[in-house]
Amino acid sequence: MERLKAVEEKWQRRWREARIFEADPEPGRPKFMVTFPFPYVNSLPHLGGAFTILRVDLAARFKRMQGYNVLFPQGWHATGGPIVASALRLRQGDKKIVRILLEQGVPREELDRFKDPEYWVRYFTREWRRDLERYGLSIDWRREFHTTYLNPSFSRFVEWQYLKLREKGLVGKGSHPVVWCPREQKVVGDHDRPDEYAGISPVEAYIIKFRSRDGLVFPALTFRPETVFGVTNLWVHPEATYVIAEVDGEEWVLGEYGAREIADQGHRVVIKGRIKGSELIGKMVENPANRMSVIVLPASFVDPELGTGVVMSVPAHAPFDYVALMDLKRRPEELARYGVDPGIVERLEPVKLISVPGVEGLLVEEEVRKRGISSQEQREELEAATREVYSKEFYEGVMLEVTGRFAGMPVKTAKELVVEWLAEKGDALKIYTLPRPVYCRCGARTHVKIVRDQWFILYSRRDWKEKARKALAGMHLYPESVRKDFERNIEELRDWAFTHKGELGTRLPWDPEWVIESLSDSTIYMAYYTIAKYTEHSEDYGFKPENLTPEVFDYVFLGEGDPEEVSRRSGVPREVLEAMRREFEYWYPLDLRISGKDLIPNHLTFMIFHHVAIFPEEKWPRGIGVNGWILVMGEKMSKSKGNFITLRQALEWWGADATRWAEVMAGADAGLDDANFEPSVADSAVELLLGWIDFVKSNWGRRARDEERWIDKWFESRLNSTIKRVTQLMEETNFKSALVEGYYKLQEDWRWYLKRAGGEPRSDILKRFIEVQTLLIAPFAPHTAEEAWEAMGKEGFANTASWPEPDESKIDEAVERAEQVVIDTLEDAREIRKFVKEPKKLIVTVAAEWKYRALEAVARERASGKPLREAARAVFSVDGVDKKDAASLFQAIMKNPEVLARFAPRSLEFAALKDAASLYAKELDVEVIVEPEEEGVSPRKAQALPGKPALYYE
């Protein structure tokens, strides 16, 4: 292990010294630009990110060996909330953050500095770079940068992009619901909440106003306005305190929470007083849908801190209501306590207003019975029943007579119309609320607020989508099967709220109280890599970040304006302007972006949109590759499961090459499947890599055998066809398959070759094998490959050597098939041997010449698409064969149709088997005779088929 690490350090140093990964424009030389989405730098890299970026490196190294001028740059993302949130939590003394930082290897005395978000950015960009370098990535580090106002040059670039979008009319203003913390006065994203509240977002709901005779409004919150026709009563919590508030000029009674929420959604709310729930019980209110008078009753399931705290009761269609009503009926004494005549409740019966095919009575009743629910305290069961009833009735239900004008409509349609109708009369309104309580990290209860004046990117514009589709159509996708996902994403992408407050990022140039949100500042930054060499080191080039005016970018990226003029006005030297323009022109478009599958619906789709908005068609991205996530030992990485591995740990345990190797073997093909990293694979990779270096050292230049043997042809064919297959797989970014073919299968072939050649390879083949094998693994285990390359006494680096070219003239499918017959026949011979006691001799009979002719005829028929039975009839029309022989061959083909794909020309099979006779003798410990059927002595010779010689032990 230490030996491997020393090798890695040595070659990383030499690469650095030789600057082989620093790429500059070379007019006339084909280029290849490949990128990895910059990671968010709030923690150290782990195996997950390492996995995807490794695929980028593999593509880069492969293309470099193919002779391309390859640019692989890397930047860092700091935009957004998590870093700010963590720094804040640290300031508040949050133990968890302290623990996380210590786990990441932050020295205790340095902890205080992380109270400043800026320090997080500086610290983790440095640590990421350190890890990635040790990982052996072929990055041009001169183009490194990070985002946010902490990097004014990049901020200038982002501003330019948004000014452009605004010029083109692609941004606009609107309102948007967010989860809001009233104490901290800010939006509460997932990272601002304790974990158990992650992922809960605002949902649409409706308030239906039930009015009492004295004009008090009871705002019942519901997700199913269409059931208003079946309301038997309202529910309030008897113990809760409600507020009386003036809402948009009416007097409402509702929970305090609901009052806050409504106030934040554009309604004027003035709290006038408070009232206990119990005091509301017994009041009569009017159902706005049918003018019926209904009573307010107590229910313990009502949460006054959810929605409005007032619930309309539809026992026929809502399990909670049904069960609460039953509860009440059983306890008349409870009602008496509130001065309600139990007789009234006794008379309340569910009103059925929706019918579902296949359900006679009440679906609710069925569900409640099925789940054995008897009390409203069984929340969990009731919630499950509710989900079931809601979805069944929503998708299959039809409105009944009692719903008047809505009768006969599917529930799906009626829902909208009922709301519309009630809203017009002023009896209903739409609001947003949270389906479950959500607390902010600060401990405050959050609610939904509608943010006004929010800025949107107008992705819904048809003309924009059209261009995005066009760009997609011109792109290579790896794998191609994700194309339909992208098409759908482009189609369904809605306008995107792209600004925030109080987070890291770049300010919106024309409305600086807003900061551009993280996904939105990361859309075309790949273009920035092409010039980052200059802009990130502006002092070396005689300008300052503030010189990067929109005009400068217009010139560099769009070729607009006269360089002399732009230089004079901006203060950026003319030669620098022109150099940046040349870089961009040379490197762009982006050839390949490789990412995890999670970025398909957002970042990658945004990238397409923004490129087509800003750049001319010839600069639109050319390719996207995606891969799944990495699992460790079959499970998602997580600290609690104990299978969380940081890149740093992996490098410590296995070094770079073995870690890379194991990650590739985990499943680094293109696609959406997740890969499974097994530490044991990394363990054995260490040995395997050292083994290859040793093999090269002891075999390079070794003089073995010079004369030609049959098996040499086979191995040369295999070697060259392997190169061909691996090259194809590398092109498709199917790296695991490439490694399996290019290493494991090739090694297997080599072992067979040695066995067949009696341990003596032909000298020139040995040499070529060592070269090819080293080059084929060079992208995967670059350090190991260099070490081997050096051991061969080669000049330069393996990693800049030419990718091996297959010698087509040496690829001979027939030879490969013939040798396969040798391999399969040995298997068969072993199998049969088990059943023969003390055999002395094995007779291998190669089928008669006419059988080959017959099979060729059948194979031709099959190739033209005939079904097997018909094709096999071709045996009857072969010259000079009698009917009986033909018939038995026909039978044999029908029984073993696989021989059709297996047989080789007879002379080759014969030669191969003859050559293998000595091996067979050794392996089976018998004397071996290979004979042609025509002159055969074997009693079983008639069984011989092309591709399947007859075997007989005696």
Next chain:
RNA sequence: GCGGGGGUGCCCGAGCCUGGCCAAAGGGGUCGGGCUUAGGACCCGAUGGCGUAGGCCUGCGUGGGUUCAAAUCCCACCCCCCGCACCA
């Protein structure tokens, strides 16, 4: 709910698009053998069941179907994972 990915032998994992070379590659594990003072590493063999001649039976989530032939194609169902936005 909508959309996507998946369910293969003790474990991991190829194959599935383009049906037969599939009892199903390759690892790992286990068992046996070689090497070795021993262990490790390495090499060879075995690893669904039955079978004294290459065969038969069972088998790739479940149940059907198409076909001379299905892990592969079609239909239905069950289960797991992921995305559905303001979040990197």
